[in-house]
Amino acid sequence: MLKIIHCEFAKLKRKHFVFLVILAALLFPIPMTAMFLLLPRLHDKYPTAAMQFDGMWQSVLGFGIQMLLPCILGVLAAILFFMERDNNTFKNLRAIPVTSKQMVVGKIAVLFIFSIIFCLASTIVSILLGGVFFEVTGVFYKLWMSVLMGIMVTAGTLPLVIVIVLFNKTYIFSVLLCIFYSVLNSFAEFMMTELPKAVVFALPVPLINLWSSNDMQNHVIMGDADDLLMFKSLDLIPSTKLTFTILTVMAFTSVGIIIYLYKKWEEC
Amino acid sequence: MNDFIIKTSGLTKIYGKQKSVADLNLNVRKGRIYGLLGRNGAGKTTTMKMLLNLIQPTSGKVYIFGKDMGTGERDILPHIGSLVESPGFYPNLTGTENLKIFAELRHMTNQNAIKDALNLVGLPYKDKKLFSKYSLGMKQRLAIALAVMHDPELLILDEPINGLDPIGIAEIRSFFRELCDVKGKTILISSHILSEISLLADDIGIIDHGVLLKEESLRELEKQNMRYIHFGVSDSAEAAQILKTTFKTQNFHVEDEHNIRLYELSLEIPKVNRAFIEKGIELTESHVCEDTLEDYFKKITGGVGIA
Numbered sequence: 001m002l003k004i005i006h007c008e009f010a011k012l013k014r015k016h017f018v019f020l021v022i023l024a025a026l027l028f029p030i031p032m033t034a035m036f037l038l039l040p041r042l043h044d045k046y047p048t049a050a051m052q053f054d055g056m057w058q059s060v061l062g063f064g065i066q067m068l069l070p071c072i073l074g075v076l077a078a079i080l081f082f083m084e085r086d087n088n089t090f091k092n093l094r095a096i097p098v099t100s101k102q103m104v105v106g107k108i109a110v111l112f113i114f115s116i117i118f119c120l121a122s123t124i125v126s127i128l129l130g131g132v133f134f135e136v137t138g139v140f141y142k143l144w145m146s147v148l149m150g151i152m153v154t155a156g157t158l159p160l161v162i163v164i165v166l167f168n169k170t171y172i173f174s175v176l177l178c179i180f181y182s183v184l185n186s187f188a189e190f191m192m193t194e195l196p197k198a199v200v201f202a203l204p205v206p207l208i209n210l211w212s213s214n215d216m217q218n219h220v221i222m223g224d225a226d227d228l229l230m231f232k233s234l235d236l237i238p239s240t241k242l243t244f245t246i247l248t249v250m251a252f253t254s255v256g257i258i259i260y261l262y263k264k265w266e267e268c
Numbered sequence: 269m270n271d272f273i274i275k276t277s278g279l280t281k282i283y284g285k286q287k288s289v290a291d292l293n294l295n296v297r298k299g300r301i302y303g304l305l306g307r308n309g310a311g312k313t314t315t316m317k318m319l320l321n322l323i324q325p326t327s328g329k330v331y332i333f334g335k336d337m338g339t340g341e342r343d344i345l346p347h348i349g350s351l352v353e354s355p356g357f358y359p360n361l362t363g364t365e366n367l368k369i370f371a372e373l374r375h376m377t378n379q380n381a382i383k384d385a386l387n388l389v390g391l392p393y394k395d396k397k398l399f400s401k402y403s404l405g406m407k408q409r410l411a412i413a414l415a416v417m418h419d420p421e422l423l424i425l426d427e428p429i430n431g432l433d434p435i436g437i438a439e440i441r442s443f444f445r446e447l448c449d450v451k452g453k454t455i456l457i458s459s460h461i462l463s464e465i466s467l468l469a470d471d472i473g474i475i476d477h478g479v480l481l482k483e484e485s486l487r488e489l490e491k492q493n494m495r496y497i498h499f500g501v502s503d504s505a506e507a508a509q510i511l512k513t514t515f516k517t518q519n520f521h522v523e524d525e526h527n528i529r530l531y532e533l534s535l536e537i538p539k540v541n542r543a544f545i546e547k548g549i550e551l552t553e554s555h556v557c558e559d560t561l562e563d564y565f566k567k568i569t570g571g572v573g574i575a
Binding site for chain 1: 317320321322341342345346348350352353354355356357358359360361365368369370372373374375398414
């Protein structure tokens with residue numbers, strides 16, 4: 001399996017989108033740092049440099065990782081999954097033999113690895129900027145949370161990959177699907193208190209956001225402690241066990257369906 | 269069974285109501301080049317895909333190296349090199365980079381295998397040219413390199429000379445011949461170009477509308493079926509009647525009003541000549557001729573030429 005994953009990375013050589021994905025990790029830390037430095041309203045909310053950094057990092061997680069990353073993963077999934085179809089390489093792989101299951105697992109492993117790299121890069125850039133302009137605390141927790149975020153967001157984005165593979169259309173259509181998925185998640189996040197709990201927990205971004213907010217309160221200075229108290233009072237905070245169970249079921253079901261769909265592609 | 273590297277029994281593939289391949293019994297002998305001949309859409313590619321387990325047969329079995337492909341894919345496929353339909357590679361990679369990916373997936377350990385395979389097909393090693401910039405002929409050569417780089421016992425090649433220039437075709441032909449004669453490889457090659465198959469193959473299978481109409485060695489075909497006696501007569505219908513009644517044979521073909529081909533070579537020409545003349549038929553010529561493979565193909569498929 002390691003060879004299959006290595007080959008999946010080798011196939012991405014000279015694909016400029018992949019380099020841009022890593023650059024996209026800088027997209028939010030830089031403007032967020034500027035915002036936390038320059039906006040007086042945020043200085044009132046976060047009076048110390050350490051609080052400002054934690055607030056900035058949480059914003060990077062919220063915007064960059066939880067909102068932007070599913071879109072990036074969707075487009076990357078389209079590149080990975082359409083590659084064999086577009087280049088007519090299914091037959092070469094099947095004749096080795098590499099099974100559909102191995103192909104799908106290899107490609108999904110690449111998605112997880114990229115996601116973790118993206119999240120770590122976002123946090124490392126935030127830490128570097130924080131070291132210059134603010135005061136950085138809890139580095140290891142933040143790095144660990146980034147890795148977890150990478151894993152959780154990818155697992156939660158796999159249902160989107162099913163839709164991309166199911167429709168089997170162009171890259172533009174896939175980008176539209178990604179945007180729709182992101183908007184759907186953002187909408188659910190803003191309407192968390194209004195929507196049924198099952199719907200909130202079925203969508204990865206609100207689920208991960210609720211779980212991570214609760215987990216972070218012991219490690220990070222929270223800017224929105226009141227919101228967290230409200231979610232707790234509404235019994236909207238999922239336990240660690242429930243969060244990981246939902247995401248694991250989501251991931252394994254998605255992988256099973258993607259393997260089934262990929263097998264169908266092959267025979268066409 | 270052991271004499272045959274490939275053996276299929278009742279191999280059938282149905283798409284909707286269309287029978288793409290019907291009850292195919294293919295027998296490919298070890299160390300031979302088998303040419304599968306057929307028009308476009310005759311079922312050659314579908315057959316090859318089923319042999320490689322790329323598509324599942326509707327019914328029937330494929331045995332390769334004496335093992336059932338349905339259950340033994342993992343053991344069988346590593347010993348096969350294949351080229352099916354157009355060459356498929358990653359356009360953003362060079363030829364060498366493409367082969368490296370497939371070599372890694374094949375767990376190949378021979379460091380020189382890629383270089384050797386590229387040398388064999390006349391492509392440069394570690395060239396910087398991306399696959400997307402390759403000409404059709406170069407793409408085809410790279411596909412052949414991919415098929416042979418792991419030194420397989422069996423090659424299954426679907427129209428491998430497509431896109432090659434005449435010199436390239438001759439080079440690849442002698443390369444395949446050498447693989448078979450010197451290294452003892454078995455090659456199943458499909459083509460709709462009869463001249464190529466007649467120059468290359470030891471055994472021939474003719475497929476039409478998904479049905480394998482004939483399977484024979486080329487030598488046997490030349491000896492038996494491709495030779496005939498040509499008669500130029502005043503009335504070919506009358507002559508046909510004499511062949512049926514007097515000589516009890518149906519093995520002939522009326523070309524037009526004045527020409528008739530008799531494939532029953534055991535009949536003595538003077539006797540047939542005499543019988544025609546005695547019945548008042550004027551005879552303008554009678555001699556033994558030899559069919560080209562194309563003529564034979566027309567006869568077998570009952571239609572026009574292959575192309």
